[in-house]
Amino acid sequence: MDLGSTALALLGLLLAAWTAGAAWLMIAAGARARGADAARRTAMRLNRLLDEAPTAALLVRSDGRLEGSERLAHWLGLDQLPQFLGELAKYPDRGLTSDQLDELTEKVRLAQKSAAPFRMAVTLPGSSRSLALRGSLADPQVSPGGAALIWVFDFSESELELSRMRKETARARSDFAALVGLIEAAPTPMWFRNADMQLQLVNKAYVAAVGAEDAQSVIDQQIELVEAVDGAIPADVAREASVTGEPIERVVSVTSVDGVRRRFRVSDLPLGEEGVAGYAVDIQEQEDQARQHRAYREAQRSMLDRLSVGVAQFDGERKLTFANQPFRRLLGMRPGSGPLGTSFERMLSDARDEGRLPEVRDFPTWRKDRVDWFGEDATQEEDWPLSDGTHLSVVGQPMPDGGLALILEDRTEQLSLAANRDTLLRTRTAMLDSLFEALAVFAPDGTLQLWNHSFPETWGLEADALDSHPSVDALLDMIERNLARPRQIKGVAEVIRSATLDRKERAGRLQLADGRTIEFAGIPLPDGNGLLTTLDVTANEQAEMALRDRAEALEQADKVKTRFLANMSYEFRTPLTSIGGFAELLQAEVAGPLSDGAKEYVAAILESVARLTDQVENVLDLSQSEAGLLPIARRELSLLAFVAGVARAREDAIEAKSITLDLRGSQSLKLAADPRQLGRAIGQLLDNAIEACGENGRILVDISAHEGGARIVISDNGRGMEEAELTRALDGMRDDGGSDTTRRQGLGLPLARQLIEAHGGRFEIQSQKGVGTSVTMTLPRAS
Known part of the structure; x- marks a missing residue:
């Protein structure tokens, strides 16, 4: 019984203890729950504060991982924040650029290793958003692994405002510099006076006008551009403008540095409490032009008074300002009538009364139509037939000032x-x-x-x-x-x-x-x-055609003759060459020794063959030249040396007659010509001169430059020729010593002329019986 009571008592105590513990646990759990709720509410409030804050936190761990809010991702233009730092630059138009990411990565790594804080500002690609980054090593309580904490601030609006202010400041500086440069470059003197009416700023034109060294010397010495007028100095005028607040403009005379007086329009402009600005404009040329215009107008009107054409000028109010005497006479203006200032309508009425206008039924309407000329842009022209038979031509010329110039001309005589x-x-x-x-x-x-x-x-x-x-x-x-x-x-x-x-x-x-x-x-x-x-001219044409046919026949005959001479001359070469060859063999005694007489005969044969060969060559060249087929192979020649060589080839003939040959010319004179043909022409003329000269004769060869080419003159003091002989010589004819007969054997002159003309030159010859002969050859420069 006692044991049972004790057990029950212990059980009761155990239940009571359990109940007390449960109650205590419930009370503690409630306290913890209330603390957790409070902590949750605090965390939520702190998160809300961070969301509303103007900054966002970004945590970069040591392995590159990122922790941050969605708002920061939105700032970067991303839907969500990537996991690693290196992924911030994988979008072309969002996040960061490659250069910005490299710079941020380097600064983060340095902060993680040395705990060194850093600052950085970036402008996001494809956007006007600007971010400021401030980073440092994160507190161990936030991230114990050595992470970097970056606070990101959005200062786009501040950056825009700063950018706008920078632009405005730069523009203001540029405008101020441009204004200062404009004032400095202004061609007119400009200045600024402070509140005490002292010169504080002047430009280069002002310095040049007063003849000072620089602007500072003008300011230090207070050198005035304008002189005092009636006791009032420029500072007094500027003070008056400052007091009244109205600009003052005046025209004064200024003495320049070179002592010349010029007229200037000077303006003083008040600028409130800052001072007074001023500038001076040179109006001397304007006044000179105004005087010239007045003089020109007076001269023009004086000239118009002397014209036979009537001229009158009306101003914009249709008042007469000028009328010359012919105009007054043609419209019948009596002396004293039609004074200056008369209206256009009144002038027409007076002219009608004098019968100097056309007769019309409705004169008021006719006059109104003429008054409308003042408002027209084009020139008006019409004819006024008068009752006395006079015919006037009228021109109304509108003037730029709204006036009209009326011109009258009497064309009665012209009609x-x-x-x-x-x-x-x-x-x-x-x-x-x-x-x-x-x-x-x-x-x-x-x-x-x-x-x-x-x-x-x-x-x-x-x-x-x-x-x-x-x-x-x-x-x-x-x-x-x-x-x-x-x-x-x-x-x-x-x-x-x-x-x-x-x-x-x-x-x-x-x-x-x-x-x-x-x-x-x-x-x-x-x-x-x-x-x-x-x-x-049909009949004349038929006659001309007949004559032309005859001329063509003659031309064909001449061509046949030329070809015949050329072919025959060419055929002569073969036997002449054979004869010359055999004679040379005989002279060389190939066939055996010759006697003295035979040697003389052989020498005569060789001489005759040489002369005949030369004549055949002349005939061939002459015929080819007349047919226009003479070949010309030009090359550059030194004329003096070339002519000397041609003359040296005739040294034996010259010495045989003791002839003096003078060769003159410049060694630098050169010309492009055919050596063979030119040498033949000069050689033929030298041969003729040697033949014409007697013993102790004289031959002169002069070479000179002429109009871009050259001129060669060969003259001698031989027997000369009369005019008829010269004509026959130029035609290839020469007297043979008989009574009346002639033969065609002298081809030197015609051949020389043909060769010179084949070079494009000119051949002239003058000869006088008993005096000598002179040949002038003019050769052009080859094109």
Whole structure:
């Protein structure tokens, strides 16, 4: 029983203890729950504060992992924050750029190793957002593994504001520098006075105007540009402008550094409490031009007074400002009437009373139409036939100031002359119709004005086709159908154009389809028109054709003769060469020894062969030259040395007659020519000169430059020739010593002339019996 009670008591105590423990646990759990709720609410409040804060935290662990909020990811333009730092630059237009990531990675690594804080600012790609990064080593309680904690601040608005302020500051500095540069570069003097009216700033033009060294010296010495006027110095005028607050402008005379007085327009502009600015504009040229304009206007009006044409000027209010004497006379203005200032309407009324206006039914309306000329932009022209037979030509010229210049010209005499001219034209028409030639007159614009009856008949046209006075193009279209070769119509058009426009005479010839031949010519007329004269020359053409056929036959005969001479001369070479070769063999005693007489014969044969060969060569060259087939192979020659060589080849003949040969010229003179042909020409002339000279004769060879080429003169004091002998020599004829016979053997002069002319030169010869002969050869420079 006692044991049972004790057990129950212990059980009760155990239950009570368990209950107490359970109650205590429940109370402790409730306290912990309340603490957890408080901690949760605190954490939520802290998270909310971090979300609302202007900064975001980014934790970079030692392995590169990232921890941060979604707001930071949104700042970076990402949907969510990547896991590692290196993934911030894997998007081209979001996150960070490669350079920004490299810089951030380096700074984070340095902070993790040395706990050194860092700062960094980035502008995100593809966005105007700017972020400021401040990093340091994270507290161990935040991340015990040596992570880096980066606080990211969004200062885009501040950056934009700072950028705007920087731009405005830079623009203000640029504008101020430009303004200062503009003031400095201004061609007119400019200055600024402070509140005490002392010069504080001047530009270069001001310094140059006062002749100072620099702007600082002007400010230090307070050198004034403008002198005192009536006791008032420039500072007093500027003070007055500052007090009244209104700009003051005045025109004063200023003495420049070189002592010349010039007129300036000086302006003082108040700038409030800062001071007064001023500038001076040189108006000397304007005043000079104004004086010149007044003088020009007076001279112009004086000149208008001397014209035969009436001229009057009205101002914008239609008041008379000037009228010369012819104008007053033509409108019948009496002395004392029509003074300056008279209205345009009143002047017309007075002229009507004097009978100097056309007679019209409604004069007020007519006058109003003339008043409207003042508002027109174009020049107005009309004729005023007066009752007394006078005819006035009127021109109304609007002026830029709204006025009007009225010009009157008496054309009565001109109309009378025009009537007389019409009479003369009718007389001329009748005279043209009676001429044998076909004539037509064209105006400068190409219109057919006048023609005679022979003109359409000659060209095969209908007379009625010209009644409409067609243009040149229409007339040529009608004529073209009647031509044997329609393309020749261009020649007719060119002749008409030359006569009417170019004022030159030109002629032409064509054949019509009916077989007739027409000669035409264009002749400019004094009145500016062009005359086309036409003549049927069919009969003359037939006669010319017969003569032309004869000339062609003679030309063909001459060609046959030339070819015959050339071929025969060429055929002469073969036997001459054979004879010369055999004679040289005999002279060399190849066939055996020769006697003295035989040697003389052989020498005579060789001499005759040489002379005959030379003559054959002359004949061949002359015939080729006359046929235009002479070959010319040019190369550059030193003329003095070349001519000396040609003369040296004739040294034996010169010494045989004791002839003196003078060679003159410059060694530097060179010319492109064929050595063989030029040498033959000069050699022929030297041979003739040697032959013409007697014992102890004299030959002069002069070489000189002439018009880009060269001139060679060969003269001698030999026997000379008369005019008839010279003519025969130039033709290849020479006296043989008989009574009346001549033979063709002297080819030297004609051959030389042909060779010189083949080079494009000129050959001239002068000779006088008993005095000598002079040959001048002019050779041009080869093109």
